[in-house]
Amino acid sequence: MAMSSLWWTAILLLALTVSMFSGAPTYQDFLQRHMDFPRTPSSDDNNYCNVMMMQRGMSFPGRCVTHNTFVHTEPADLTSVCTNQPDDSLCTSGQHFPVTVCNLIRSHPTCAYSGNQFNHRVRVKCAGDLPVVLDSTFQ
Amino acid sequence: MDLDIQCEEMNPSRWAELLSTMKSCSTIRLDDCNLSSSNCKDLSSIIHTNPSLKELKLNNNELGDAGIDYLSKGLLTPSCSLQKLWLQNCNLTSASCETLRSVLSAQPSLTELHVGDNKLGTAGVKVLCQGLMNPNCKLQKLQLEYCELTADIVEALNAALQAKPTLKELSLSNNTLGDTAVKQLCRGLVEASCDLELLHLENCGITSDSCRDISAVLSNKPSLLNLAVGDNKIGDAGLALLCQGLLHPNCKIQKLWLWDCDLTSASCKDLSRVFSTKETLLEVSLIDNNLRDSGMEMLCQALKDPKAHLQELWVRECGLTAACCKAVSSVLSVNKHLQVLHIGENKLGNAGVEILCEGLLHPDCNIHSLWLGNCDITAACCATLANVMVTKQNLIELDLSYNTLEDEGVMKLCEAVRNPNCKIQQLILYDIFWGPEVNDELKALEEARPDVKIIS
Numbered sequence: 346m347a348m349s350s351l352w353w354t355a356i357l358l359l360a361l362t363v364s365m366f367s368g369a370p371t372y373q374d375f376l377q378r379h380m381d382f383p384r385t386p387s388s389d390d391n392n393y394c395n396v397m398m399m400q401r402g403m404s405f406p407g408r409c410v411t412h413n414t415f416v417h418t419e420p421a422d423l424t425s426v427c428t429n430q431p432d433d434s435l436c437t438s439g440q441h442f443p444v445t446v447c448n449l450i451r452s453h454p455t456c457a458y459s460g461n462q463f464n465h466r467v468r469v470k471c472a473g474d475l476p477v478v479l480d481s482t483f484q
Numbered sequence: 485m486d487l488d489i490q491c492e493e494m495n496p497s498r499w500a501e502l503l504s505t506m507k508s509c510s511t512i513r514l515d516d517c518n519l520s521s522s523n524c525k526d527l528s529s530i531i532h533t534n535p536s537l538k539e540l541k542l543n544n545n546e547l548g549d550a551g552i553d554y555l556s557k558g559l560l561t562p563s564c565s566l567q568k569l570w571l572q573n574c575n576l577t578s579a580s581c582e583t584l585r586s587v588l589s590a591q592p593s594l595t596e597l598h599v600g601d602n603k604l605g606t607a608g609v610k611v612l613c614q615g616l617m618n619p620n621c622k623l624q625k626l627q628l629e630y631c632e633l634t635a636d637i638v639e640a641l642n643a644a645l646q647a648k649p650t651l652k653e654l655s656l657s658n659n660t661l662g663d664t665a666v667k668q669l670c671r672g673l674v675e676a677s678c679d680l681e682l683l684h685l686e687n688c689g690i691t692s693d694s695c696r697d698i699s700a701v702l703s704n705k706p707s708l709l710n711l712a713v714g715d716n717k718i719g720d721a722g723l724a725l726l727c728q729g730l731l732h733p734n735c736k737i738q739k740l741w742l743w744d745c746d747l748t749s750a751s752c753k754d755l756s757r758v759f760s761t762k763e764t765l766l767e768v769s770l771i772d773n774n775l776r777d778s779g780m781e782m783l784c785q786a787l788k789d790p791k792a793h794l795q796e797l798w799v800r801e802c803g804l805t806a807a808c809c810k811a812v813s814s815v816l817s818v819n820k821h822l823q824v825l826h827i828g829e830n831k832l833g834n835a836g837v838e839i840l841c842e843g844l845l846h847p848d849c850n851i852h853s854l855w856l857g858n859c860d861i862t863a864a865c866c867a868t869l870a871n872v873m874v875t876k877q878n879l880i881e882l883d884l885s886y887n888t889l890e891d892e893g894v895m896k897l898c899e900a901v902r903n904p905n906c907k908i909q910q911l912i913l914y915d916i917f918w919g920p921e922v923n924d925e926l927k928a929l930e931e932a933r934p935d936v937k938i939i940s
Contacts, residue, residue: 370917370940378915388601389630391658392573396516396544400491403914408939410914411800411828411857411883433917448801450714450743450769459715459744470917478917 372475376420377401379479384417384443390460394447398458409449409456414482416467417443427471435480437468444482490515499523506530510537513570516544521551531558531566541570543598549579556583565593572627573601578608588615592622600629600655606637616644625653629684635665642672651678657686657712663693670697679707686741687715692722702729702737712741714769720750727754736764743798744772749779756786763791769798771826777808784811793821800855801829806836816843820850828857828883834865841868844876852878857914858886863893870900877907885914894922898929901936913940 378401387393394413398404403413416423426436441464451457465483469476487502487509494502494517503526506512512530524547531537547555552571558564569587581604588594604612609631615621633656645651661669666688673680683701690698695718702708718726723745729735752775758765775783780799786792809832815822832840837856844851866889872879884897894913900906926938 370915388573388603389658392544392601392630396573399516408910410885410912410939411826411855412886413915448772450741450771472917478915 370477372473372477375469375476375479378403379414379416380418380420380423381415381445382417382419384415384445390445390462391458392460393445394458394460395456397445398447398456404456404458406455407452409452411449413447414479415445415447416479416482417445423467423469423476424474426467426469427474427476429474430471432472434471435468436471436476438466441466441484446482485509486511486513488513489517491517493518494523499526503530507534508536509534511539511541512537513539513541514545515541519545519547519551521548521554523547524551524554528554528556528558531555531564532561535563535565537564537566539568539570540566541568542574543570543572545574547571547574547576549577549583552576552580552583556587559587560590564591566591567593568596568598569594570596570598571602572598574599576602576604578603578605578611580604581608581611585611585615588612588621588623589618590620592620594621595623595650596625597623598625598627600627600631600658602631604628604631604633606632606634609633609637610640613640613644617647619647621648622650623648624650625682626651627653627655628659629655630658633659633661635660635662637661638665638668638672641669642676645672645676645678649677649679651676652680652707653682654680655682655684656688657684657715658688660689661685662689663691666690666694667697670694670701673701674704680705681707682710683708684710684712684741685716686712688713690716690718690722692718692725695722695725696728699725699727699729702726702735703732704734706734706736708735709737709764710739711737712739714741714743714745717746719746720748723747723751724754727758730758731761735762737762738764739767740765741769742773743769747773747775749774749776749782751775752779752782756782759783759786759792759794760789761791763793765792765794767796768794770802771798771800773802775799775802775804777803777805780804780808781811784808784815787815787822788818792819794819795821796824797822798826799830800826804830804832806831806833806839809836809839813839813843816840816849816851817846818848820848823850824853824855825851826855828855828859828885830859832856832859832861834861837861837865838868841872844872844879849876850878851876853881854879855883856887857883857912861887861889863890863896866893866896870896873897873900873908874903874905877905880907880909881912882908882910883912883914885912885916887916889913889916889918891918891922894918895925898922898925901929901933901938906936908936910937910939913938916940
């Protein structure tokens with residue numbers, strides 16, 4: 346697997362620190378679904394999406410999430426967006442970050458994605474001073 | 485027995501345990517398991533000693549050319565009767581093609597080879613084609629996506645096609661072939677005796693220039709069931725040319741993939757004619773084309789024709805609004821064939837989706853899978869959706885991801901799931917925010933309705 350175990354340890358530790366917030370989705374979900382830094386090496390953008398959607402639990406045979414965006418920056422760059430923001434608020438990064446947008450193009454025989462890289466601003470939903478949902482990314 | 489593992493890091497003890505299982509497996513799938521060339525030595529001896537092994541899928545492992553070299557020792561043993569070999573994204577280069585050439589030449593049992601996402605290059609695949617030319621080779625499916633092929637490959641491919649009457653599926657997507665090469669390939673396909681069933685040429689640098697030749701394949705190959713030309717800028721002019729082939733009486737197309745093809749509403753006139761005349765047509769993807777409401781309305785008119793047998797329509801991200809929903813709804817109420825509708829990433833809004841629900845409730849509507857992700861719907865729409873969920877017994881899959889449904893909306897959906905009349909099997913609520921109260925309700929629901937998968 347391309348994911349380093351160090352990364353997963355980091356996610357686990359963060360999950361423990363944010364377990365005070367009992368709603369869902371959580372910051373841990375946000376990290377798992379939307380953060381990939383440094384960008385996992387891949388032969389091409391489509392394969393990046395096919396592999397990452399599988400690794401992060403969003404693609405199983407007959408069960409494909411239709412759309413997902415991965416942001417390639419330090420998670421701290423996005424947590425700072427939510428600092429001192431009220432729960433449930435939508436906050437947008439001032440900075441642009443490299444992102445990969447994955448879109449489902451076929452679900453049979455396996456989930457197949459088309460991947461595209463952009464440099465986008467990122468809008469997130471905050472809760473407990475942390476991003477929990479990626480609302481959208483745009484120029 | 486099947487071994488099917490994905491995304492698991494192998495440690496030596498786990499590997500040893502799996503090896504003993506693999507001795508009797510007919511299918512081995514180890515996708516993205518961090519395998520390296522050294523694991524291939526073991527796999528080679530499994531191939532050698534397990535005559536029941538039919539499928540080997542090792543996608544997304546860094547096996548490298550050395551790994552394939554080890555594998556080939558097993559694959560070249562006469563007792564090996566492997567039918568399907570998947571080596572996608574395995575860090576192979578042209579050097580592996582020599583090995584694969586000898587496997588193709590020596591193994592008449594091999595019917596499928598998937599080697600996409602490897603930098604084989606034109607030179608490498610030319611060597612592979614020599615294996616295909618061997619009379620021993622009985623390959624039916626060849627997948628060469630993202631292999632860094634150039635226009636120069638077509639001559640070798642055409643020669644192999646002429647020599648391979650067994651070939652049924654060919655995928656060359658994501659290689660920069662360009663129009664000249666695609667024209668040449670199409671002429672080769674028309675001449676070849678193979679009964680080609682699937683042709684995938686997505687993102688191959690195709691414009692309207694080569695669409696006349698693709699059209700000729702459609703009208704000359706009644707065996708062709710599945711054509712994918714998505715992610716090529718063919719435009720309305722290219723689509724019009726394709727439709728000539730699609731409308732030809734010989735053409736028996738079932739699946740048509742035209743996503744991100746720079747189509748506008750102007751294409752929908754030609755597509756309508758295909759929808760209302762081609763009874764074989766079952767699945768169409770038009771995602772990421774700017775069809776707009778007017779285009780969608782034309783397609784809907786066609787889908788009301790009794791000859792329209794379409795079962796699955798993907799129109800995600802097509803610039804649709806509530807304005808086209810009345811037309812879609814009227815299709816749902818008269819067309820008994822349509823089962824799957826992907827209409828997400830369109831600004832339908834609550835008003836649009838409520839109109840769709842009217843059609844869904846019609847007794848003749850057979851939609852079992854409805855995808856409405858990111859359609860700008862809110863809690864206000866959820867009572868209507870909940871009513872559909874408990875009334876429409878054949879609706880088993882509903883995707884409402886990326887909509888701001890709020891706690892109130894999700895609670896309404898949960899209430900519907902609790903109703904024993906609700907036959908939903910999968911409710912997909914991906915990336916929707918809700919609070920602890922909804923979370924508790926979802927947990928309770930998991931126990932109350934274990935047959936319903938709520939994916940979030």
